[in-house]
Amino acid sequence: MEIKYAVIGTGAIGGYYGAKLAQHHKDVHFLLHSDYDHVKSYGLKIESCDGNFELEQPNIYHDIAEMPKCDVVLVALKTTHNEILKDYLPQITHRDSIVIMIQNGLGVEHDLVNWLPNLNVCGALAFIAATKIGKGLIKHLDLGRIMIGTYNFECNKMLLRAISDFNESGIPAKLSNNLQRARWEKLVWNIAFNGPTVVLNTLTDQLMLNEFSRKMVYDLMLEVIKGAQAVGVGLEQTYADKMMAMTDKMKPYAPSMKVDFDHHRAMEIRYIYTVPIEVARASGYHMKKVELIEKQLYFIANK
Amino acid sequence: MEIKYAVIGTGAIGGYYGAKLAQHHKDVHFLLHSDYDHVKSYGLKIESCDGNFELEQPNIYHDIAEMPKCDVVLVALKTTHNEILKDYLPQITHRDSIVIMIQNGLGVEHDLVNWLPNLNVCGALAFIAATKIGKGLIKHLDLGRIMIGTYNFECNKMLLRAISDFNESGIPAKLSNNLQRARWEKLVWNIAFNGPTVVLNTLTDQLMLNEFSRKMVYDLMLEVIKGAQAVGVGLEQTYADKMMAMTDKMKPYAPSMKVDFDHHRAMEIRYIYTVPIEVARASGYHMKKVELIEKQLYFIANK
Numbered sequence: 001m002e003i004k005y006a007v008i009g010t011g012a013i014g015g016y017y018g019a020k021l022a023q024h025h026k027d028v029h030f031l032l033h034s035d036y037d038h039v040k041s042y043g044l045k046i047e048s049c050d051g052n053f054e055l056e057q058p059n060i061y062h063d064i065a066e067m068p069k070c071d072v073v074l075v076a077l078k079t080t081h082n083e084i085l086k087d088y089l090p091q092i093t094h095r096d097s098i099v100i101m102i103q104n105g106l107g108v109e110h111d112l113v114n115w116l117p118n119l120n121v122c123g124a125l126a127f128i129a130a131t132k133i134g135k136g137l138i139k140h141l142d143l144g145r146i147m148i149g150t151y152n153f154e155c156n157k158m159l160l161r162a163i164s165d166f167n168e169s170g171i172p173a174k175l176s177n178n179l180q181r182a183r184w185e186k187l188v189w190n191i192a193f194n195g196p197t198v199v200l201n202t203l204t205d206q207l208m209l210n211e212f213s214r215k216m217v218y219d220l221m222l223e224v225i226k227g228a229q230a231v232g233v234g235l236e237q238t239y240a241d242k243m244m245a246m247t248d249k250m251k252p253y254a255p256s257m258k259v260d261f262d263h264h265r266a267m268e269i270r271y272i273y274t275v276p277i278e279v280a281r282a283s284g285y286h287m288k289k290v291e292l293i294e295k296q297l298y299f300i301a302n303k
Numbered sequence: 304m305e306i307k308y309a310v311i312g313t314g315a316i317g318g319y320y321g322a323k324l325a326q327h328h329k330d331v332h333f334l335l336h337s338d339y340d341h342v343k344s345y346g347l348k349i350e351s352c353d354g355n356f357e358l359e360q361p362n363i364y365h366d367i368a369e370m371p372k373c374d375v376v377l378v379a380l381k382t383t384h385n386e387i388l389k390d391y392l393p394q395i396t397h398r399d400s401i402v403i404m405i406q407n408g409l410g411v412e413h414d415l416v417n418w419l420p421n422l423n424v425c426g427a428l429a430f431i432a433a434t435k436i437g438k439g440l441i442k443h444l445d446l447g448r449i450m451i452g453t454y455n456f457e458c459n460k461m462l463l464r465a466i467s468d469f470n471e472s473g474i475p476a477k478l479s480n481n482l483q484r485a486r487w488e489k490l491v492w493n494i495a496f497n498g499p500t501v502v503l504n505t506l507t508d509q510l511m512l513n514e515f516s517r518k519m520v521y522d523l524m525l526e527v528i529k530g531a532q533a534v535g536v537g538l539e540q541t542y543a544d545k546m547m548a549m550t551d552k553m554k555p556y557a558p559s560m561k562v563d564f565d566h567h568r569a570m571e572i573r574y575i576y577t578v579p580i581e582v583a584r585a586s587g588y589h590m591k592k593v594e595l596i597e598k599q600l601y602f603i604a605n606k
Contacts, residue, residue, distance in 0.1 A: 199503075199599065211601075212602050215598055216598035219595070288592050293595070296502065298513070298516075299505075299510070299515050299516035
């Protein structure tokens with residue numbers, strides 16, 4: 001059985017993982033919009049810290065209606081575009097298809113299953129530094145592993161086969177039995193830095209250097225950890241100290257939301273802020289400081 | 304007994320009240336810095352909605368050491384300069400002098416008595432719209448009443464005489480027996496709008512029009528009201544609704560902190576944010592959202 005893959009959202013993440021699979025002779029079908037003509041003519045190029053490569057003639061589509069039914073759909077859209085999946089996914093999936101949501105934040109699987117209850121949905125967290133630096137050109141800077149967890153179905157042969165395909169293609173992939181925990185762990189850092197760098201128009205290092213914003217960042221982390229605890233994810237307070245120490249060692253960094261804001265793109269406020277706030281509150285914990293940042297972000301987004 | 308008045312901080316507020324008193328033949332002594340030479344030559348001018356007037360030769364001083372001992376000292380400095388009072392006030396007060404702190408926020412009297420325990424200190428809230436629009440030139444736009452309350456001494460003849468002088472001079476002045484409540488009431492609006500207009504670089508109307516920032520502003524008000532309740536000031540939640548309705552009717556407005564920020568002047572973060580947060584917390588209520596704004600303001604102030 002050869003798995004047919006679809007990549008929806010051929011940015012840095014989707015483009016990289018899809019290209020790695022295709023490079024290793026997996027059957028991958030990419031949906032492209034603005035880059036379609038360029039990739040049709042010049043192919044898809046990956047400048048990777050593990051060695052550059054390119055796909056001269058990848059299977060690319062400009063129109064979702066022309067794509068084949070696929071067994072595994074990798075969704076690597078910005079979450080701000082997720083509503084389009086209501087229309088897209090039914091066109092390229094069959095009864096046994098698996099949709100893997102490689103996205104940040106909390107609640108993307110929940111919304112998707114709410115829209116399309118019959119889908120088999122996985123969540124995934126990608127630990128990778130990659131950027132699309134031009135049309136059909138992706139720069140892979142570091143890391144690359146991916147952690148995949150089922151959301152509404154039991155792990156099956158198709159999923160195991162996909163994970164095996166990933167590993168055969170040079171992508172360290174693992175099945176997680178605690179995706180929820182992994183998502184909350186990632187939220188600790190994401191909530192503390194994504195919004196504040198936008199609201200205060202700064203980078204991570206400046207927030208760490210000023211004693212007041214440093215306290216703010218730390219307080220936000222503690223709130224997220226308490227939120228995680230409220231929903232039953234046993235994160236420890238020391239995780240915040242670990243994240244602080246890690247960030248102290250980082251070079252000045254613009255989190256993805258700051259990059260989106262600077263490029264006048266929509267910010268992923270809903271899944272990084274709103275849903276975690278709602279989920280924690282439904283379990284009895286009100287992340288008040290996080291909520292204030294959320295409100296400020298929506299104000300800025302609507303300015 | 305004629306009262307000798309000193310005005311420390313001859314900006315819009317101090318200048319206006321001092322000039323009103325002097326216009327009505329009270330004995331007023333003004334400390335001036337940058338405007339000294341100008342006022343020496345051209346006098347002090349008030350463009351007032353109640354009728355323009357000017358003092359041709361007010362008693363002005365460039366050096367605190369040259370001022371006489373005064374009976375009543377009106378302090379109308381920006382609170383960010385209050386530390387200078389440690390040095391100033393002992394030079395111009397006698398044993399029975401009264402110092403009236405006409406300033407925003409919470410805790411100015413507490414700090415002053417902490418520095419100079421023997422002073423007789425009053426707090427005051429000015430309900431006035433006035434701006435210094437040029438050297439020795441103050442524009443009085445609206446209102447003017449002042450509410451004065453004793454902080455660390457029993458109301459005495461000198462204070463009553465001063466209040467009477469105010470009223471004789473066309474300044475509606477009242478003794479308050481609940482200055483604490485008046486200060487917290489004013490904080491409800493000041494905390495909700497001063498910081499957010501700076502952090503989000505906007506004016507009051509924009510915060511009211513956007514559904515998210517509107518919610519943020521309202522949540523901040525509710526936190527301040529809960530803070531007030533924690534310290535025993537019986538503010539009702541409906542006071543927030545009243546302030547929202549009032550602000551809805553206002554023209555687009557830059558609160559004083561936003562004006563200070565835009566003019567690269569120090570912001571009054573300590574008495575409008577830090578002290579109220581500390582005072583409420585000491586009484587068991589943590590104003591978390593207010594604290595987040597406070598941290599953001601200190602970050603911005605130190606940028």
